[in-house]
Amino acid sequence: MKSTLFRYRAFPVGFAVTYLLILFMEYIGLIRIPPDSWISNFLGFFFYAFFISLAMHKYLQKGGTLLRVGAGLLILVIVIFTTGYYTGHLRDNPLVILLLVFFWLMLFYFILPDFFRKYSILILILYCGSAIFFLYARLFTGSFEIYESEYKMWALTLFVLPVPILVILWIYEQWKWFRTLKAEKSKAELALLRSQVNPHFFFNTLNNLYSLVVQKSDKAPDVILKLSDMMRYTIYEGDKESVRLEDEIGYLQQYIDLHKIRYNKKVDVRFNAPDAADTFVAPLLFIVLLENAFKHGVETMREGAYIHITLENEGGNVRFEIRNNFNEFTVEETSGIGLENLKKRLRLLYPGRHSLDIVKENNNFTVTLELNTL
Incomplete structure (x- = not known):
C-alpha cells in the first residue's frame, strides 16, 4: 500500500499545488470564486489539478524530481498572474496570453515528452506563427478597439487551431504503435508455433531411428543422413517468412524417402507435384499433414496402406491434397499438437486467404489445404 502511494505521490502534490495557486490568485484579487457555483468551481479545479498532477507524474517516471517540477510549475503560474495583475488587463494582456500558452505547452511536454520531441519543429512553427500574428494584431494595429472588432477572433483561433492538429498526430502515433505491437505479437506467436512444430516432428523421427539402431539395421545410416539434411532445411529455411515451393516439395520428398527406408511393409506412396520455382509459401506447412498421414494412417495398417498426394499451383493459388487410409x-481420435499449430499458423500467415478441409469417410482421410500466396 505504501509503495503504491509513493508511486502516485505526484497526484496529491499536484492537487495541493493547484489549490495553493487558487488561494494565491484569490488573495491578490485576480479571481473571485462565487460560493453558489460550487459544481462548476469543483470541475474547473479538478480539470487543472489533474493535468498538473499528470505532468508531475510523467516527469517523475522519466527520472525527474517532484520538487523541481512542482516548483517550476508554481513559479511559472505565479509569474504569469503577477504579471497580469501589475500590467493591467489579465485576459487581454499580450504577455500573459503568451505565458499561458507557454505554460500549457510545458505542461503537455511533461505529459508527452517523446511526442513533443518528435514534433518539436512543427509545434514551434505553429505556435511561433500564432504568437507573431497575435502580437502584431494586439500591439501594432492602432488601437485595442480595432483588435477587439477585427483581429481578436483570428488571433485566438490561431492559438487553438494547432490543438486538433496535434491531437490527430497523437492518435496517428498511437495507431502506428498499436499496429507495430500487433505485428510483433504475431511474429512472437509464429516463432513459438514453429519451435513447437519442428521438435514434434523430430521427436517422432528419432524414436523411429532408435528402434532401427536397437535392431542394428543397415538402414540406420541412411536414416541419419536424411535426417541431417532435413534438420539443415528446418534450421536455415524454417525461420524464413517464405521459401520456394520447389524447396518445400523437395523437403516433403525427403520425408517420404526417410519413411520408405524404415518400413518393412509395402506402402503405396504417390506424390504428384508441379514445377513451382517461382511460387513462394510459408515453410513447414505441408509437412504436418504428411506426418499425420504416416502416423495415423500407415502405422495403423498391417497391409494395403497408401498415401496419395497431389499438389497443384495455378497463378499463386496452391492446392495441397493428401489422401490416406x-x-x-487403432487410429487415435486426437488431432495432435501438429494439426492445431498448423491451424493457428494459417490464421496468422494467411488470414482470409486459406482453407483447410478434413474429411473422414469409409476408413479414408482426405485433407485439402488451399493457399492464396499472392
Missing part, C-alpha cells in the same frame, strides 16, 4: 480400430 487408416484402421479405425
Whole structure:
C-alpha cells in the first residue's frame, strides 16, 4: 500500500499545488470564486489539478524530481498572474496570453515528452506563427478597439487551431504503435508455433531411428543422413517468412524417402507435384499433414496402406491434397499438437486467404489445404 502511494505521490502534490495557486490568485484579487457555483468551481479545479498532477507524474517516471517540477510549475503560474495583475488587463494582456500558452505547452511536454520531441519543429512553427500574428494584431494595429472588432477572433483561433492538429498526430502515433505491437505479437506467436512444430516432428523421427539402431539395421545410416539434411532445411529455411515451393516439395520428398527406408511393409506412396520455382509459401506447412498421414494412417495398417498426394499451383493459388487410409480400430481420435499449430499458423500467415478441409469417410482421410500466396 505504501509503495503504491509513493508511486502516485505526484497526484496529491499536484492537487495541493493547484489549490495553493487558487488561494494565491484569490488573495491578490485576480479571481473571485462565487460560493453558489460550487459544481462548476469543483470541475474547473479538478480539470487543472489533474493535468498538473499528470505532468508531475510523467516527469517523475522519466527520472525527474517532484520538487523541481512542482516548483517550476508554481513559479511559472505565479509569474504569469503577477504579471497580469501589475500590467493591467489579465485576459487581454499580450504577455500573459503568451505565458499561458507557454505554460500549457510545458505542461503537455511533461505529459508527452517523446511526442513533443518528435514534433518539436512543427509545434514551434505553429505556435511561433500564432504568437507573431497575435502580437502584431494586439500591439501594432492602432488601437485595442480595432483588435477587439477585427483581429481578436483570428488571433485566438490561431492559438487553438494547432490543438486538433496535434491531437490527430497523437492518435496517428498511437495507431502506428498499436499496429507495430500487433505485428510483433504475431511474429512472437509464429516463432513459438514453429519451435513447437519442428521438435514434434523430430521427436517422432528419432524414436523411429532408435528402434532401427536397437535392431542394428543397415538402414540406420541412411536414416541419419536424411535426417541431417532435413534438420539443415528446418534450421536455415524454417525461420524464413517464405521459401520456394520447389524447396518445400523437395523437403516433403525427403520425408517420404526417410519413411520408405524404415518400413518393412509395402506402402503405396504417390506424390504428384508441379514445377513451382517461382511460387513462394510459408515453410513447414505441408509437412504436418504428411506426418499425420504416416502416423495415423500407415502405422495403423498391417497391409494395403497408401498415401496419395497431389499438389497443384495455378497463378499463386496452391492446392495441397493428401489422401490416406487408416484402421479405425487403432487410429487415435486426437488431432495432435501438429494439426492445431498448423491451424493457428494459417490464421496468422494467411488470414482470409486459406482453407483447410478434413474429411473422414469409409476408413479414408482426405485433407485439402488451399493457399492464396499472392
